[in-house]
Structure formats: C-alpha cells, structure tokens
Amino acid sequence: MTDKSVEAPQNPKRRWLWIGLALALLVAIVLLLFDTEDTIDVRATTTAPPPPVVSVVTVVPQTVRARISAFAEVRPRWDAELRSAISGRIIAIHEAALAGAKVDRGDPLFSIESAPYESAVAAAAMEHEQAKLALLRAQNNVTVARRQFDRDGVEPPNDLALNLPQLRIAEKTVAAAEARLNAVRTELAQADVVAPFSGFVTQRFASLGQTVAPGDALVHLSDDRQFELVAEFSQADWALLNHPISGAKAELIHRTGVPLGEAQVRHGGGFLDQNTRQVRLFLDVASPDGRVLAGDFLKVRLLGRQIADTLTLPESTLSRAGYVWLIGDNDQLHRISPDILFRNEGTITISAPEGTGPWRVAKTPLASFLPGQRVTPRSDEG
Template sequence: MEDVTREMPLQPGGAGAPTPRPGPWKRLGQGAIVIGVGVAAFVLLFGMRAEPAEVDPPRVIPTVSTVPARVTQGAITVRGGGTVRPSAEVTIAPQVGGRVVWASPALVSGGRFLEDEPLLRVDPADYENAVEAAEADVAQREVALLEAEENARLALDEWKRLAARENLDPTPPNALVTRQPQLDAAKAALRSAAARLEDTRLALQRTWIRAPFNGIVRDETVDLGQFVSVGQAIGHLYATDEVEIVVPMSDNEAALIERLWSARAGEPETRIPVDITSEYGGADYLWSGYVDRAEGDLDEQTRTVDVVVRVPAPFAPMEDEPRRPPLLIGSYATVDIEGTSFEQYAIVPASAVRDGDVVWTVRDDTLLAMTPVEPIQEVDDLAMVLGAIADGTPVIVSSLAFVTDGMTVLPVQILESAQPPEADVGTASPGETGTPEGVGS
C-alpha cells in the first residue's frame, strides 16, 4: 500500500507556528515603563538617604612675622642724596692773542694746579716791544711837561715884573698869560702815556695764563705752537677747595631741618653740619660738610627743594685714613643732615607702615592691633614714626589677606640677623650733632 504523506497547512496559533514581532508603538510603551520604574526607584532611594553629620571646620590662626620696635629720642637724621659737582668752574681763555710758546706739562685732562700757577704762555715779543715804545713815550711826555712847567714859571715872572713897572694888578688877567693851558695839556699827555704804558705792561703780564684758584683741568684743546685769539676757549678748570652736592628734598623732608631757611651762603655761623658717604671700590668713605643754602624755588617737574651741601677739601687725604679716595666729580653721595629733635619716636621697618599711617602690632601676645602712627622720616628700610608704640612692641611685617582689629594671630619674631640694620639710624641726644652711629661703617 502506497504511503502517501500530505502536507497539511499550519493553522494560526497552532504548534510550531512562529511568534509574531511586536509593533513599534508597543516597543516604545515597554521602554517608557522601564524608565518610569527606574526613576521611581531613584526617587525612592534618594528620599530614604541618610543626612550627613554637620562638622565645624577647624579654626586656622594665621602666623605672622614680627620685629620689635625700637623707641628712642633726640634729633632724627634727614637723609638724601645727589651728584657731586664743582663749586666753581671756569673756561680757560687768553686775554691776549698770539702763538703759544710754552705750555705746562700738567695742562692735560686731570692735571692739577695751584692758584696763580702758570698754565701756558703766549709769545711775548710784540707785547715787550709795545712796553718799550710806551716807556719811551712816557719819557718824552715827562720832558714836555718839564718844558711846559718852566715856560709857565717864566710867563708868570714876566707878568709880575710888568705889573710892578706899570703899577698894575699883580694877579694875571687870564690863564693864557701864564701858559696854564699848555701846562695842563702836558700833564694830561703824560698821564695818557703812563696809562698806555700800564696797558702794555698788563698785556705783557697776560701773555702768561695762570690758574685763578686751586683746581683740576677738566679738558683742554691747545697745543704748543698753536695760535690763540682773545677770548678763545682752550679748556676748563674746576676748583678743588670745595665741591657741592645738590640734594633734592620734598617739602616734608625739608621741613624736618629746622634751620634750613636760615642758612646763608658764605656765612659760617649759619651752617648746618652734614655727614657725607660715598662708595668707592665696594667700600663706603666719609666726609664732613655743611648745608650752604637752600635754593629759593620749587622745582616745577619734581616738586622738590634743592638743598646745596658743600664739602671742604674733598681731594685732600686724611691722616687717619690715607686710602680714602677723593670725592670725585660726578659721583653719587649720600648726605645725612641733622633734623628736628623729638622727645620720643619709634623706629620700625618701613614695610610695616600700612596705608601711610597704620602699623600692625601684637598686644597680649596673640591679638593684632591696628595702631595709628604719624610718619616722620624714612631712611633706607627703616621708618621713624610718632605713635603709641612702646619699646620692644612686636610689629607685624608680613602680609595678611584679611585683617580685623583684635583678631588672633600667632606671632613669630624674625631672627636678629634678618631685621633691618639699626646702624642706619642713630640715636642722638637733643642738640647733639655729628654722624648718626654706624653710618658709613
């Protein structure tokens, strides 16, 4: 019997039928359900979280660096500085013209001369001849004067004899009778000739060009055999007996020098003592000087007053310091002038003065105090101030981002070697003058 297998069609939903794929809208719905369940779970977990415990942050006390204040009394030091310049400088120029026949070997830049020492000489031949001619003219005028005097005497005698014979008035009627005008003319001619003789002798003397004072040659532009004319500049010479230092000062600094405006140039009784310091070869050297005067106008550009300090004998060596160099022209020098005396003032680091009139100090070992002060003067890294600051009071020199009066700080004193040098500002008794202790050492 033939086995015949027939293919029967599959019925929907029957065994072995494939699962139909869901549509797109159905998939979107399923995804939304999953997201919603996740969000609900997150909200539930977030709402059930434990609150963190509140903990106060640790209190930080700032550490500050301090330097003890130094309280003293007496005259303060007003410090300034300026460039050394000559007190006198002249242009070397001949008063007569001619060829240079002699020049001093020292007539070079840097050469030194004493007052009235010869620098050079112009050929004197023409001037010597002029002197001889003038002397001869004087001799002729003297003879002419003798003749005029004799003629006048004879004319007067003749008139007197005539007056006696004719019984006339013995007094001559006019000067022509006694030849007085001729006599006066002879005398005038002699004086004129004598004056010309003096001129020629003076011109002969001026063939020698001499130093007008003790000085040093700055430069020269003349050689032996060169022809020079009257008034021609052949060099420059500056004085060495004294030099000047022009120190510009603000009006506040100038006000600290009590007798500044009483100083008069050339009057020793009005001089104010000054100590001068200048560096040479890495070492500081000292000179003594005085305030000669203060210029009477305020500089329009810098708004400063120029105080003129003079230094005597700047090129002379010292017996106790033979290696000291001269105070060279053009070098920079620091001057310390005795200023006003105060019964009490404090010396603090200049960096400790805040906003111009406040110093941070430490009281009760840990509390910051904003102490108002009145600045007097600042010298290098130190400031002199008036205020309620006791000797040894810790003064804060470090910076703080936030500061309040009475805040707690941890002071740390700077080592002594790190403090500003005290030698720059000395202590003087009222009325005491001289160099502040340690300046220039």
C-alpha cells in the same frame, strides 16, 4: 574542473550570542570602574582653623633726633675752560698743560709768541715818557707865569693867562699814557698762560704751532682743593632741621655706606627749585682727603631737631599700600596710615599713634591682612 568545496553558512544565533557577551563584558567593566573610583573623605567639623602666625616687633614711644638725608653730586668749586686773551702763535706747551696733569696755581701752561706785545710795550713806554716831559714843561710855564704876575703886582685875568688849561691837559695825557702802558704790559704778561687755581687738566684743546685768537679754548681745568654740593630736601624734611642752618656740619656717606668726612653748610633755603619744588642746600668741602672725588654721588646727612612721641620701625613694617599693622591686646589686627617723619638706615620714624605703648607691630605685613583679623603674634626683635 569544478570546485566541490562549499563554504558552510554562518549561524546567525552564534553571532548574536558573541555580541551579547561583548556588551555584558563592557557593562561589567564600567560598573567595576565606578565601584573602585577614588573618593575624598570629607569630614564635617566645627573647629575653626588656627590664626596665622605673625612676627611682631614691640616698640615704645620715645624722643629722637631727626636725621635727614639726600643725595648730591660733588662738584669742583672752580671749573673753567681757559681761553686765550690775546692773538698769536703758540710757541710752547708745558707739561702741566697735558690732559690728566695735576697743576698748582701759577704753573705755566702755554707760551704765545710775544714779540708784537713787547714792541707795543716799548712804544707805550716812550709815549709815557713824552707825556711826562710835556707835563714838566706845562708845570714850568705855569710857574713862570705866576712869577711874572707877582713881579708886576697884578692879578692874572683868567686861568689861560697862567697856562692852567695846558697843565690840566698835560696831566691827563700822562694818566692816559700810563693806562695805555699798563694795558700793553698786561697783554704781554698774558702771552704766558698760567693756571689760575690748583686742579687737574681734564682736556687740552690747543696744539703747538697753532695760531689762536682771543676767546679760543686752550685747556679745561677742574679744581681739586675745594668741592661743593647742592642737596635738595622736601619742605617737610626742611622743617625738621634746626634753623638757621648756615654753618652746620653734614656727614658725607658713600653709596656703599662708608663715611667720607664732613661738609659745611654755606647757604640754604630762601627759595624753591623751579623744577623739583624742593629746598636747595649749598655745602662746601674744603681740603678733601682724596676719598671725595669730583663727579661722585654721595649721601648728605644732617642732624635735625628733637622730636617727641615717635616710633622707629623697620622699613618692612610699611605695607605696599602704605599701612602699618598693629596687634592689639586681643591679638586682633588694626591698621593705621602712618605720618612718616623721616627714614634712616633701613628704618622709618613715625609719629606715635594715640594711646599709650608699648605697641606690637607686624614686622612683615601680608596682603591678605584684614582689620579685626585674629593672629598668633610671635616676638621677633631682630
């Protein structure tokens, strides 16, 4: 069967017509987009932008008393690891020897078996008595010899005739026996180990029944009655203090800013620390009230000498580059490299620049500040 339907050929003119219409539509859309595109209105002006607003503090030169501070660790004056002085078995450990115990001077800590030392004391005492008896005999022999020569009316030919060498030997024998007796008595006394000073037992090393030898560690004892601190200052800060410094009082301040009392300067100066090249100051804290604890890290602050022509500024006035920015009478900026004398409680004290005050200082300088730049100062004394 033959398919009689024949597809009608496309009209080339109509196809080109549709292509032309599509191109025309595309061009129209592009023109419309360019015509409706947002533009930025630019207006030419000859008015300069206003100067930036700067918070300033106004200060005048004044005479201040230097306040020098440094941090130091609180250390007990006496801090010892008590060791056995004799050999023997530990037969008793007292409550005061337990770790954490608070002891007073003379409190018993350990008892070491003392029988061998009691025997040594008895033997030494007997030797001492024998030596004294020999001395009495030697003295008697000298007396008899002298009387004999006196009766005969002649002079003794030498010391030997009077038994004087034997007397001197007997005297030295007594002295040696007495020293030996004192030595063994000391050893016997060391069988009872007592606290040499008041403090806290921070660690115990020996146990009940243990046999110890001379030099073996027993306990570690830390003083709680007297503390000391070693503070270090730069040579520039050291020059700001009143000298001589010995006997001066120093404030002790906790890291939180709470005052904890005073310390007294014992010694200071005379040499530099080999590692830090700073001057060391030694202070004492006698009879602490419980707020000052060994091992704490405290601020030590001392009053120094009077310094004239200074400016005291907030620390924020010092830029990262180390400059202080001043605002002149024409509201223009100029910078100085300050001579910082000391710092105290969020402030810096510097030498006043040349000229007469008062001075207006930028409270919070910006990194974009330039010398000669005009600003709008705003007073901020807070």
